Amino acid sequence: MMNSALIESLTGKDWGLLIKGQSKASSDQSWHTVFSPATGKPIARVAAATPKDVDEAVQHAKTAFTSWSALPGAEREKIIRKATAHVRTQADHIGGLMALEQGKPFAQSRGEVTSSCDLIDYYAAEAVRVEGYVNSTEKNNLYSWVIYQPVGVCGLITPWNYPVSLLSWKLGPALATGCTVVVKPTEVTPLSPLAFCQALIEGGIPAGVINVVMGSGAVGAALVEHPAVAKVAMTGSTHTGKKIMAAVAGQLKKVSLELGGHCPAIVCADADIDNAAEIIAYKGFRNMGQSCSSVNRVYAHASIHDELIEKICAKAEKMSIGDGVIEGNCDLGPMTTAETLQKVERHVADALAKGAQLHTGGAKPAGDQYQTGHYYTPTVLSKVNRDMLVMYEETFGPVVPVDSFDHINEAIHKANDSTFGLCAYLFTRDFATTMQVSQALESGTVCVNNGAVNTAYAPYEGWKDSGFGFELSRKAIFEYLKTKHVKVGF
């Protein structure tokens, strides 16, 4: 729980851009206000960067690249680990800002900060493992080896649902490989990623290696288009991802895009139904469904359809909802933005108008304390079909629609009938079904009988409109490296 002294220390301030380790106002003195999703009240103001500020940040990152990339990997590892150790001491402060601006309950926000440090440490360990290799050649006096070198200045553009975690996925490999960065957090939740970067710098990351520019999508566009930015890593909507692809087309820079999802869960007749219900409720409702890997639609075998719905509803109804700044251990907070809440309301209304059945939720929670903020109750629908928005558009809210199937091929067909391909879930005890279905699903990640989509050691990449380019695992390292073949004759 956040005490009033902590809340007071975090609110009502002006936060500057972070350029070469210095906090500064934007060149045109413009500010952007950040609002609380729980109360609708202003929390703080952040400087809104101009293209001139973006250029300044990139130039400092470019200068810092020379010395940071020249450090031995072991030295970078030491500096990064010292910095994350310092960030951990600031977890209340950074997690508090996240709870205030994003709505995620304080305990979960704080946990996001510390797990992000763990992830950056995972990559710090990789700094000494950027290895090349030697080839056998066509002649005895010819030598050939392949080495990897950091790409240079990276533009890291992030969304509001996991404002620190999704930044750490990019910062970790970028810093470990010797790249320097300019971060453009979303305008909705800029405070926690800014404070996270500030703490890394206080902890010893040299000035200029990490810079932060805040502001709207136009600031992101200026960063993407800057000729000295060698690589862009962005997490966000498919719509913005496509705009970034169009913008970089003229410059041919490296890009990785983690975009939207519409993740299916298939529950077979032989599944452990309690486990399936628990994971579907957790993945469908946690963070108010504002996750790219949320369970967005369920296909349940007809024989267990009703039982599964009953069990998901029981989990949903037990979830506590509150202002996660005050009730730091509640399960769910408000949704982050008014637009996302409106989208959820529109999706549920559309489904009901087209014949869906509402089992639980479908409205704001009762009680005066929920009427101002962006609150919504976890919602379960059945009798859904492909004509309903909720079955094909990313809802990004706490709604689990459940359809049924008779034969597994029907479930596979329905699961793949999507423009997205980020994650999919399967619940079965049968090994052959596991092999057949996981092979057939058009998705970058398939989780069978579990919901732990993101682990440091496994690659994460979307298929189809969910983007491309790796995050997490050793594979992400190569997103921040250039390959060089050196061929020598004596």
Ligand SMILES: NC(=O)c1ccc[n+]([C@@H]2O[C@H](COP(=O)([O-])OP(=O)(O)OC[C@H]3O[C@@H](n4cnc5c(N)ncnc54)[C@H](O)[C@@H]3O)[C@@H](O)[C@H]2O)c1
């Ligand atoms: N695949 C994943 O790993 C993953 C993870 C989390 C969220 N997401 C997706 O993110 C979306 C929600 O986040 P959001 O609403 O912040 O997304 P968004 O696309 O609106 O914004 C993401 C970031 O891009 C910036 N931006 C906007 N226009 C830009 C432009 N023209 N050029 C450069 N940058 C620009 C924004 O300011 C923000 O910082 C959802 O679609 C969700 O699925 C995907």
Ligand SMILES: C[N+](C)(C)CC=O
């Ligand atoms: C994968 N996760 C939950 C960290 C963020 C996706 O939105």
